[in-house]
Amino acid sequence: DAKTTQPPSMDCAEGRAANLPCNHSTISGNEYVYWYRQIHSQGPQYIIHGLKNNETNEMASLIITEDRKSSTLILPHATLRDTAVYYCIVRVGGGSGGSNYKLTFGKGTLLTVNP
Amino acid sequence: EPEVTQTPSHQVTQMGQEVILRCVPISNHLYFYWYRQILGQKVEFLVSFYNNEISEKSEIFDDQFSVERPDGSNFTLKIRSTKLEDSAMYFCASSELLRTSNPFFGPGTRLTVL
Numbered sequence: 001d002a003k004t005t006q007p008p009s010m011d012c013a014e015g016r017a018a019n020l021p022c023n024h025s026t027i028s029g030n031e032y033v034y035w036y037r038q039i040h041s042q043g044p045q046y047i048i049h050g051l052k053n054n055e056t057n058e059m060a061s062l063i064i065t066e067d068r069k070s071s072t073l074i075l076p077h078a079t080l081r082d083t084a085v086y087y088c089i090v091r092v093g094g095g096s097g098g099s100n101y102k103l104t105f106g107k108g109t110l111l112t113v114n115p
Numbered sequence: 116e117p118e119v120t121q122t123p124s125h126q127v128t129q130m131g132q133e134v135i136l137r138c139v140p141i142s143n144h145l146y147f148y149w150y151r152q153i154l155g156q157k158v159e160f161l162v163s164f165y166n167n168e169i170s171e172k173s174e175i176f177d178d179q180f181s182v183e184r185p186d187g188s189n190f191t192l193k194i195r196s197t198k199l200e201d202s203a204m205y206f207c208a209s210s211e212l213l214r215t216s217n218p219f220f221g222p223g224t225r226l227t228v229l
Contacts, residue, residue: 043206043220105158
């Protein structure tokens with residue numbers, strides 16, 4: 001099962017920042033935090049990922065707490081097209097061997113951006 | 116921007132028939148995956164593939180399923196004898212490096228088994 005906990009739904013006003021929380025209290029030292037989203041029934045779309053430092057790209061920012069037990073995805077200026085299910089996923093990174101590199105999706109957070 | 120493509124977008128088949136779902140991963144990617152999503156449910160991992168062999172498979176991926184990279188560009192998922200419960204969206208994904216890079220997903224093939 002997924003190792004993360006997310007609220008089932010959130011609302012955000014268009015043009016405002018959307019802050020999506022994720023708890024991953026059992027994260028291991030070699031596990032990364034990934035965020036994907038799925039718009040309607042389209043293929044999951046990669047957003048961002050990080051290990052322990054905060055990350056930013058053209059889509060979003062990822063804030064990871066110092067103890068790495070939780071993170072927040074920030075969409076700085078949400079638009080109607082950002083309405084989607086957002087998935088927070090922990091995934092093994094390098095050096096561990098084995099075969100745990102698959103992405104395990106939970107139910108995610110349905111973000112609804114309202115006009 | 117490079118993208119994963121999948122064909123067909125929608126496949127309708129009769130129960131018991133064989134289907135082949137096709138994917139063209141991003142050209143310099145080395146790792147390939149199939150996931151599925153039954154309507155209203157979570158996205159589920161099926162199988163990962165690297166260096167012409169299966170790296171990992173889930174419990175869903177039983178003997179009715181097989182994967183193949185028949186040439187340098189295609190990656191296929193075959194279901195030998197489809198069941199009603201195989202009806203789902205099937206997503207192909209690919210990534211450069213297994214351990215650190217993010218998989219990119221295709222748009223999916225909707226499989227309907229009648």
